[in-house]
Amino acid sequence: MSDNVPHSQLDSKNLHCTYSQTCSSLEPAYLALYTEFLTKSRHNDIPNSPVARARLRTLIDQTRSDSQTCSESTTHSQILRVLELQESLLAPIRTLPEDVLIAIFEQVIETSGEPGITFTSRIYTRLSGCILSLAWICFWWRYEAVSYPTFWSRIKIDFHHQDDFLRTTEMTAFLAELILRSGVSASLSTEIVLSNPDAPLPPVVTMLVAQAHRWRQATIKLSFVSSRHIDSLFPLEPSSTRFPLLVDLTVNSRCSFSNWILDCHPPLQKLELVKLSESYADVLGSRSLKTLKIRCYTGVSLARLLHVCPCLETLALESFDFVANPDVQQITCRSSLLTLDLGRDIDNIPVVENGAWNCVTLPKLIKLEVALPSLVNDEQWPDGFYEPDTSLRELKEVLKRSECALQHVNLMLCVEQLSLPREMVLEMVEKFFEDMPVKAQGSFIEDVLLGEWNVDNYHWVW
Incomplete structure (x- = not known):
């Protein structure tokens, strides 16, 4: 390899090649390297052998040396981003056993301000929740998060305006996918807030009601008393009239809607x-x-x-x-x-x-x-x-x-x-x-x- 090729273009087989290059010409090389290590980081592509880890440490030393000698601000910033990704591949958290990582997720979720998944339209239509943030870190974290149904078992639906039902098709489809991630046996914690009696019942609410046999905690807030809406919310079908796991119920409505659930004698x-x-x-x-x-x-x-x-x-x-x-x-x-x-x-x-x-x-x-x-x-x-x-x-x-x-x-x-x-x-x-x-x-x-x-x-x- 030519001496004028920067070390940022070297792979693990050529770490000992020499180079000489001005900082101003390093930018394209570090952009390519940043993309390479960003992909490795997202896929948790960590070095698995002692030789591979030694080569990566050598590459980290060379990148750190470049950051200390580079005076051009844009290139220096790119070098630091590459260095962060390279060091991340050696971070101990990437080698944690699955059960330890899940335990960390559980602790983070329970102590966060959003332990469940919230769909709200009171200010702007969006989905939020701590588990979503964790799942977006990398493919490894996403795989572990998706494979653990309990993380997706707390869902809040808050429809506030009439036109919310018309402009949230894509978001509703995504939320439906999240409900599926909760599996078929994990108990559910649900909160349903419906504030507009003139709007049609959102499909995602119907999906949550269909899972009523899995409800462990439920909060239902209705600002209307129309029996038509209650009947549509809970159709009188055998599959919808059992709450064998329900231990915590809050009903914020002055209609007799709560009696309908209590008639099922949940525990x-x-x-x-x-x-x-x-x-x-x-x-x-x-x-x-x-x-x-x-x-x-x-x-x-x-x-x-x-x-x-x-x-x-x-x-x-x-x-x-x-x-x-x-x-x-x-x-x-x-x-x-x-x-x-x-x-x-x-x-x-x-x-x-x-x-x-x-x-x-x-x-x-x-x-x-x-x-x-x-x-x-x-x-x-x-x-x-x-x-x-x-x-x-x-x-x-x-x-x-x-x-x-x-x-x-x-x-x-x-x-x-x-x-x-x-x-x-x-x-x-x-x-x-x-x-x-x-x-x-x-x-x-x-x-x-x-x-x-x-x-x-x-x-x-x-």
């Missing part, structure tokens, strides 16, 4: 609904249910609900809508509930009164999160003295009756203005904790330790 451990009636509590009844979140419960009291869910540990409730029903026999319930949330994750003050706690005791309750009513309602402050409203009085009565030992209390005050008399705030807190069965120092007011709480360090909640 739920966590359930979140907008509305639930006492007449439907027996259908919900399950010994496997651990967490239940309801915005509004309608019935005579909470006793039947707690009775049919004997293993329930966490109950979150925003409001109780009392409905007199003389045909319903009252049940006495000694619940195993550990956590009661009355306001932590909601915007409005909870209204849980009118006998909601009749015939209920909570002897095992250890954690209470509750929002107190406004401090500036004149009707609550006759003669300047605070009186707790009905819902709080009933709550305190059931707590005292239960003889539970609360270990953690999160008390939230909702105010309508920043400037409040200190004595009003202190009086309200004192009234709330008066005769309360708080047995531990780990009790909190808005995440501030009870013993350290005062008006000055209070976090106002709007």
Whole structure:
């Protein structure tokens, strides 16, 4: 080989050839070498023998030497890119066993902001997800990622505008391919958000519903209540009416759509609904249910609900809508509930009164999160003295009756203005904790330790 051929054009058989070339004439050679090593990197074409690795190290040394002597910026940049690719072929991660690489993928995915695959059209139509980024690194990573169905088993579909259904044919086809990558046996986590009642049902949603027998976690948000759309979403066919793996269900819709799923008696451990009636509590009844979140419960009291869910540990409730029903026999319930949330994750003050706690005791309750009513309602402050409203009085009565030992209390005050008399705030807190069965120092007011709480360090909640 001629002395004026740059080392960047040398292959592993000619690493010891000499060359002399100015930096300005190196550009075409390094462009070709960059393409060569980029292809090797993408295919994970690593040197497998000691001789091949030694030759590559020699080539790396020569490339590094070129980078140190080259003064032309464009060529210097190309040399550095080639050097990066060459060194990458010797990186230890390229020789990891398959199970170790999969374990790394799992850790990266679980700690990422997008552990699943998301199709959203709220801002612009796109697919995103951590697993997609990993699969685009190289052919080896893509092969390993595609061969592991669990990585493709979390899918969110969010259609927001009517024309999204018309201009996403290609994206829908690609997403359908990703659903196929989840295999036939891996459990699925799905989220379906449909915001336009006038748009046709997207084909990809139909595909997800067809896999309902594989759902393990499902979140369904419908901003419409049309029975026509519900029927099209879940046709009444035997293959579509079983949820044998479903343990976590969230339905954000005020229609009776959730009842359709509950009728199938899935083995739920966590359930979140907008509305639930006492007449439907027996259908919900399950010994496997651990967490239940309801915005509004309608019935005579909470006793039947707690009775049919004997293993329930966490109950979150925003409001109780009392409905007199003389045909319903009252049940006495000694619940195993550990956590009661009355306001932590909601915007409005909870209204849980009118006998909601009749015939209920909570002897095992250890954690209470509750929002107190406004401090500036004149009707609550006759003669300047605070009186707790009905819902709080009933709550305190059931707590005292239960003889539970609360270990953690999160008390939230909702105010309508920043400037409040200190004595009003202190009086309200004192009234709330008066005769309360708080047995531990780990009790909190808005995440501030009870013993350290005062008006000055209070976090106002709007």
